[in-house]
Amino acid sequence: MSWARSFNTATVVGSVRRQAPITLATRRSLVHTTATAIPKDLRYDVVVIGGGHAGCEAAAAAARTGARTALVTQKLETIGEMSCNPSFGGVGKGILLREVDALGGVAPTICDRAGIHFRVLNRSKGPAVWGPRAQIDRSIYRSEMQQHMASQPNLDLIAAAVEDITVNGDHQVTGVALGNGQIIGTRAVVVTTGTFLRGVINIGAYFTPAGRKGEGPSVGLAQTLETFGFKLGRLRTGTPPRIKKSTVCFDGLLEQPSDYPATPFSYLNERVALEDSFIQCHLTHTNSAAHQLVHDTLHENNHVRQDALGPRYCPSIESKANRHQVWLEPEGLDSDVIYPNGISMTMPEEAQLRFVRSIAGLENAQITQLGYGVSYDFVDPRQLHRTLETKMIHSLFLAGQINGTTGYEEAASQGIIAGINAALKVRGEPSFTVDRTQAYIGVLIDDLVTKGVLEPYRMFTSRAEYRLSLRSDNADTRLTALGHACGAVDEPRFQHFCQQQKELAELTQLLESVELTPHEWNSGGWYNSLRCGLLKPCSVASMMAFGFVSDSTAADLVPALRSFNPRLVERVKIEAMYAHMMNRQRASAESYRRQASLEIPPGFAFEKVHSLPLEALERLREHAPRTIGDAAQIQGITPDALARLVRALQS
Ligand SMILES: Cc1cc2nc3c(=O)[nH]c(=O)nc-3n(C[C@H](O)[C@H](O)[C@H](O)COP(=O)(O)OP(=O)(O)OC[C@H]3O[C@@H](n4cnc5c(N)ncnc54)[C@H](O)[C@@H]3O)c2cc1C
Structure with missing residues (x-):
């Protein structure tokens, strides 16, 4: 058994749930918890500003790629915080996450340790649009991420707010300035400040400067970017009220169980850690009374009257006219909080409670945290190269929500590319980019740097022209060797990948080499070829791919099949299903690449x-x-x- 497969569920469950945020015993990196404790002459190759989803991937990727890196973030205890929904993945987004994993990223393995409900969305459609998704235990995720960052070699964590970025006369980054005036010297900076740039949060008629509830905005850095000459814009988003779980009546609501066994996000994992403790989600709906209430309180709701555009595909309740679904999603195994997915709102407090209580199952619900909106500055991403380095300031990289995107997965995807490139730049090595034919990450970055954004950008499968080949099952085949070549994928992961590729090749060869004529399929009793109109000889791989023979029938024909991992068998079937279309798409991608x-x-x-x-x-x-x-x-x-x-x- 390989190292990656020796994933011991029982041990992991225990250790995951017992961990403290950052412990001295396990950390390998320097951790400064206050700015005053920072030595005067600190210098790094790369400084990443912000410990959200883009920042964690950027910092870990830069460190893996060989740069001495510091992650400077306002509070160490909010590293890995999920600002909004306690879930990762989904249609399009799930594929991004698999790609982050294929490049050695951090979030997917942590999702596998903190996930409490897994589903592959779009299962009834073709595998090209399957969307792996998981409900995540918010506090386990945060704690695991903090633990990972604290033990990442080559990475120091510093708790401080960055107020300014220093550059020399050649427009080259030289350092970052903290609130107390102290400068940390560096050769490259990655800014990943999310919704914090001049962030303002809003409930009803009230506004408060904040990047997220309870956390101050980042004003100095917004001014710095403006002074450099960047074009900034304004966007907004929102989050629903949270509900006390013990006040919800689940009787009569539709239950949604997890897939079991779950499909892990990481190619390194065979199983996820908490599958013995999976939770249920429940479905309820809004109704006309609730929507009337939204309408009646619009005059007291400043957020929806702002000019800044909000996320079209994750809209607030104020922009939804009709009855619609509300998923009741637990925020964690031991949490008494429910995240009501689908009712992001900024109505006044009293109206929020009336709205929530008008919904079936929530008649007696108590709100633990009000829904709110946040508006913030973003940088027009057309001012970036594909490496996510800015065109105006050398060695300054931007990643995540600051570039006008929305979502953890979009942030993580940009973070890993920016982090790798920041490290490569200081090492004087060629940059690392992926294009639209290679990855959803390529589609995301290409869209951002060429088209810019008018509203918060999120990923969909429809954005990818080459989606038949950019699937969740094959992200490692597409990206891991490239990531290894530039130093972002470590040796154990690369060896695991090579072993899997070898087994995939053997299995493909095995299943394609056994080919029967229509007569043989019939006479052997394997399959009635008249039913599927089989006219030519057909391989076992193809017959399995189109569901004409089951895995067990195939194993009767090819007994060696039984010794292979069922996940690899599934991958070979998917490849066989798309083989013809893939050849055409590969040719088209090749011509696109040449011309592009x-x-x-x-x-x-x-x-x-x-x-x-x-x-x-x-x-x-x-x-x-x-x-x-x-x-x-x-x-x-x-x-x-x-x-x-x-x-x-x-x-
Ligand atoms: C209220 C709200 C609602 C949202 N709703 C949705 C939604 O419906 N759907 C969706 O997909 N996404 C939603 N999101 C967005 C999602 O949370 C983000 O897309 C994602 O977290 C962005 O990741 P990021 O790494 O870019 O930034 P963040 O996760 O926001 O992290 C930014 C980090 O930067 C740090 N920081 C900021 N300024 C400084 C500074 N000057 N110095 C040091 N550190 C700094 C912060 O402390 C924080 O750690 C919402 C976010 C919020 C706040």
Whole structure:
């Protein structure tokens, strides 16, 4: 059994639940809990500002990639805090998380230790759009993340608010300035301040400056970015009231059990840690009385009257007109708090309680924390390269909600790319990027840096042109070797990956090599080929892929199949299912990649491109794309304009 498979559930359950946030006994890194204790001459290769989901991935990735790194965050005890929903993954987002894992990221393994309810969404559809998702125990996640960060070699944790970033005359980052004026020297900075830049939270008619409930906003850093000349915008989001679980009546509500056994997020894990303690979620609905209440209190609800745009795909109750679902999701194994998914709101306090109590099952509910909204500054991500380094300031990287995205997975995905690139830059090594054909992370970053955002950006499978090949089952095949080559994937993970790839290749060969004619399928009693219109010889792999023979029938034909891990068998079936389409998609991706990488020289005279429409000319001048791939993503650049540009470049 490999090291990764020796995952001992019983031990993990115990240790997970007993852990204190950061213990001196287990930490390997330097931990400064107050700014005053920080030595004067501290210097790092990379400083990451912010200990949220982008910051944790960035700091861990930079450290893994060989940079001496510091994570500077306002409070160590909020490292890994889930600001809103206690869940990770979902459609599109789950694939992002698998990709973060494939690059050696931290969040997926921690989800496997803290998850209390797992489901693969879209199971009834094709595997290309399956969305692994898990309910997470909020406090176990936070504690596990803090533990991981504290024991990450090459990484120090510092509790302080950064107020400024220092640069030299060449626009090169030189350090970060803390609130007490102290400077920490560094060669690269990754800013991951989430919703904190000039954050203001809002309930009813009341506003309070805050990045998140109970935590101050980051004003100095917003001013710094403005002074550097970055274009900032304003966005908003919100969170629902939390409900005391013991006041909910679950009788008559639809139960939603977890998948069992659960599909782990990490390729390293066969099982998840807490599967013996899985919880149930329940479904209830809003009704017309509740929506009338929303309507009646709109005049007292400032958040929804702001100009800043909120998340279209995670909307507040104020923007939903009709009866809709409310999932009652426990926040943890030992928690008496329910997260009512679907009713994010900013109504006044008294209206929130009336709204909640109008819902079936919540008639006597008590609210433990009011729903609230937050509006915040974000940086227009078109000012970034694909490495997430800013175009204006050298070695300054931005990742997460600061770039206009929403969601933990989007934040983690950007964090890992920014962290790897910050480390590579200080080491003088080539940068690391992935494109739209390789990963959802590539789609996310490509969309951000070329199209920018008008509203909080979240990931969907529909955003990915190559989604048949960008699946949750094969993120390791797509990314782990690339991550290892740039130093972000450690040796044990890489060896585990190589072993799995070897077994996958053997299994594929085994199942494809046994091919029967339609007559043989019939006469052996394996399958009535007339029922599926089989006209040509067909391999066991293909027959399994399309569900024409079961795994056990296949094992009768190919007995060696029984010695393989069922998860690998599943992967081979999925590959076989998409084989024909994949060949076409691979060819199309190859031609896209060739053309997309065609470089546009700096200062290229777009006006000389024959018959280029005026709108395209203006957009190209404004965005100054570096490649045809960049140009293709600019809004208003038609295929015709692109073809003219390609011809001009090639001539
Ligand atoms: C009220 C609310 C509602 C939300 N609703 C949704 C939703 O419905 N759907 C959804 O997908 N997502 C939602 N989110 C967003 C989700 O929480 C974020 O997308 C995600 O947490 C972003 O991760 P991040 O790492 O970019 O930032 P965060 O997780 O916000 O982390 C930022 C970190 O930076 C630190 N920090 C800030 N300023 C400084 C400074 N100057 N110096 C040092 N440290 C600093 C903070 O302490 C914090 O640790 C919501 C967030 C909030 C606050």
